[in-house]
Amino acid sequence: MERLRDVDETELLARVFPVYAGAVPVDATAVPVGPGDDAAVLAAPSGTVVVTTDGMVRGRDWRDEWSTAHDVGVKVAAQNLADVAAMGAVSTGLLVSLVADPGLAVEWAVDLARGIASVAAEAGAPVVGGDLSSGPAGVVTVTVTALGDLRGRRPVLRSGARVGDVVAVCGSLGWSGGGLALLLGGGAVPEAGERLVRYHRAPRPPWESGPLAADAGATALVDVSDGLVTDLGRVARASGVGIDLSGAVLEERFAAGPLTTCLGPAEALRQVLAGGEEHSLAACFPPGTDLGALPGAPWVAVGRVVAAGEGAPAVTVDGVVPDARGWDHFAGA
Amino acid sequence: MERLRDVDETELLARVFPVYAGAVPVDATAVPVGPGDDAAVLAAPSGTVVVTTDGMVRGRDWRDEWSTAHDVGVKVAAQNLADVAAMGAVSTGLLVSLVADPGLAVEWAVDLARGIASVAAEAGAPVVGGDLSSGPAGVVTVTVTALGDLRGRRPVLRSGARVGDVVAVCGSLGWSGGGLALLLGGGAVPEAGERLVRYHRAPRPPWESGPLAADAGATALVDVSDGLVTDLGRVARASGVGIDLSGAVLEERFAAGPLTTCLGPAEALRQVLAGGEEHSLAACFPPGTDLGALPGAPWVAVGRVVAAGEGAPAVTVDGVVPDARGWDHFAGA
Numbered sequence: 001m002e003r004l005r006d007v008d009e010t011e012l013l014a015r016v017f018p019v020y021a022g023a024v025p026v027d028a029t030a031v032p033v034g035p036g037d038d039a040a041v042l043a044a045p046s047g048t049v050v051v052t053t054d055g056m057v058r059g060r061d062w063r064d065e066w067s068t069a070h071d072v073g074v075k076v077a078a079q080n081l082a083d084v085a086a087m088g089a090v091s092t093g094l095l096v097s098l099v100a101d102p103g104l105a106v107e108w109a110v111d112l113a114r115g116i117a118s119v120a121a122e123a124g125a126p127v128v129g130g131d132l133s134s135g136p137a138g139v140v141t142v143t144v145t146a147l148g149d150l151r152g153r154r155p156v157l158r159s160g161a162r163v164g165d166v167v168a169v170c171g172s173l174g175w176s177g178g179g180l181a182l183l184l185g186g187g188a189v190p191e192a193g194e195r196l197v198r199y200h201r202a203p204r205p206p207w208e209s210g211p212l213a214a215d216a217g218a219t220a221l222v223d224v225s226d227g228l229v230t231d232l233g234r235v236a237r238a239s240g241v242g243i244d245l246s247g248a249v250l251e252e253r254f255a256a257g258p259l260t261t262c263l264g265p266a267e268a269l270r271q272v273l274a275g276g277e278e279h280s281l282a283a284c285f286p287p288g289t290d291l292g293a294l295p296g297a298p299w300v301a302v303g304r305v306v307a308a309g310e311g312a313p314a315v316t317v318d319g320v321v322p323d324a325r326g327w328d329h330f331a332g333a
Numbered sequence: 334m335e336r337l338r339d340v341d342e343t344e345l346l347a348r349v350f351p352v353y354a355g356a357v358p359v360d361a362t363a364v365p366v367g368p369g370d371d372a373a374v375l376a377a378p379s380g381t382v383v384v385t386t387d388g389m390v391r392g393r394d395w396r397d398e399w400s401t402a403h404d405v406g407v408k409v410a411a412q413n414l415a416d417v418a419a420m421g422a423v424s425t426g427l428l429v430s431l432v433a434d435p436g437l438a439v440e441w442a443v444d445l446a447r448g449i450a451s452v453a454a455e456a457g458a459p460v461v462g463g464d465l466s467s468g469p470a471g472v473v474t475v476t477v478t479a480l481g482d483l484r485g486r487r488p489v490l491r492s493g494a495r496v497g498d499v500v501a502v503c504g505s506l507g508w509s510g511g512g513l514a515l516l517l518g519g520g521a522v523p524e525a526g527e528r529l530v531r532y533h534r535a536p537r538p539p540w541e542s543g544p545l546a547a548d549a550g551a552t553a554l555v556d557v558s559d560g561l562v563t564d565l566g567r568v569a570r571a572s573g574v575g576i577d578l579s580g581a582v583l584e585e586r587f588a589a590g591p592l593t594t595c596l597g598p599a600e601a602l603r604q605v606l607a608g609g610e611e612h613s614l615a616a617c618f619p620p621g622t623d624l625g626a627l628p629g630a631p632w633v634a635v636g637r638v639v640a641a642g643e644g645a646p647a648v649t650v651d652g653v654v655p656d657a658r659g660w661d662h663f664a665g666a
Binding site for chain 2: 032033036037038039040041042043044045046047048049050051052053054055056057059060061082083084086087089093095097099128129130131133134135136138139141143145146147148150155157158221222223238
């Protein structure tokens, strides 16, 4: 097997560049300077640029026995695109940094690029740069930076939710966490669970719906990266409001189906409330917004913005603070 | 000692954010959305954005016994600013990703932030976002993304050098490599070498001079990250030209002084030609450019752009291909 230490940096770049170059047709207007110089230059037609970065670490964010390099590429790209979408922006370009054990297979690095490129192609956001470094034995970390353009829109922040707003979700909830639970369980994955496991490995959140939500007047917008309650809690605190979710809607529209089939109703609802890495979008819309009229992937009303209760603003389910924590990177689950 | 695993992510961010927030005064025009939302929004007044990313890995790019966290922060920020400068652009913002062993001292992470913040303050480029992940035992990697604006200038690429151009360098050469050589030597660092070691740990390349070179009509511009010969070789290949350097000038203006005092003349010249991580700027200017008239840090003419010789375009010293290789990340030195 050919490993990174067997090829020099120039050769490795020569294998990876064409994967990215072929993925997204770009012109000199969108990408005045692509990969290969000291830095890239991207169009920023709105006169501002949206930027975010998010990484994945082998052993912590994925396990090689569960995820291919292609899966990792899809996931790390998708979670960055979701962050750009959660501002109401369109992704315009990606940068990819790989820190890897020199013993890593060259094919793994190329397959990672293919996964990232497949998402880049879907989003129309080319890979315009990156960095390669050798790391200690066993270490593989992938860090992606995504840039985006608001296309003249105002950014949709976490702080804009107002009492009376409708809270809605676009995309699935709990699938990634549910898929991970099945993998961690160690048994054979039931047929109904294959979609969950697939989503955990290589999620496809509805990033196109971020700008559409902005156009529909969304007052606040986030992607569900650390769990619905945790992420909506951030909206609540930033906006100085409370958010009350409907347990019945979450059960019927999100927990029912493969999650409940595979995990039972209680664990399914826990994953809907607290499962991380879903990267679906959650938004607040002014009262009276016709969610059914929004183009693109459907939005499901899951709750209401309410006045902040006694103490800190909080997220409740049918008026009660749920016992469902999200993810913390250093303290663990 | 308090370690990352002893504080949750929110608490860690609460310690690091103020370090960055206090460093660079920004207004809502320059940074419409700062840290804390799904993504940041930065001004891109030229309608384009310059973007680059570069990281450092403990044990590979620094050793804890030689470099403080502050040093690492200074260095990783400086090398990104140099890349933006090497396009002729002004840095407008930074993102910082830290992947760290949960056993890392919290104080180390905060001191890293202070180092990055000190450079951010000097450059007027605020830290607007980032990412925190836990990594395997012993692992610490820091990845920075820098964004920049061309302020209406055209980007200065590697491909614009023309036969007859003057090749010039702004900043030191070989100091970082010389400093590293002294540290690797293991003996006491002579007084003359302290500046070299300090530069290796925490370089201060003249990033302000990138836009000034662009204004003076630079036809090509790079930062010296992998060694003068290697980086100018990239210019030569991209431009389809050769570059001939003056050995006498390199000896008298760059190798003389602390490098020669500490390492002797032969090794000093080798570091000038091949030493990496200097991040000084190298540029080609049209013939007749009055380098002495350029504002800011001085530029020293070190050679000429010549017609590409037989075979591949190459860098020569007094007409001869030098025996001095630069750095390759996976193959080693």
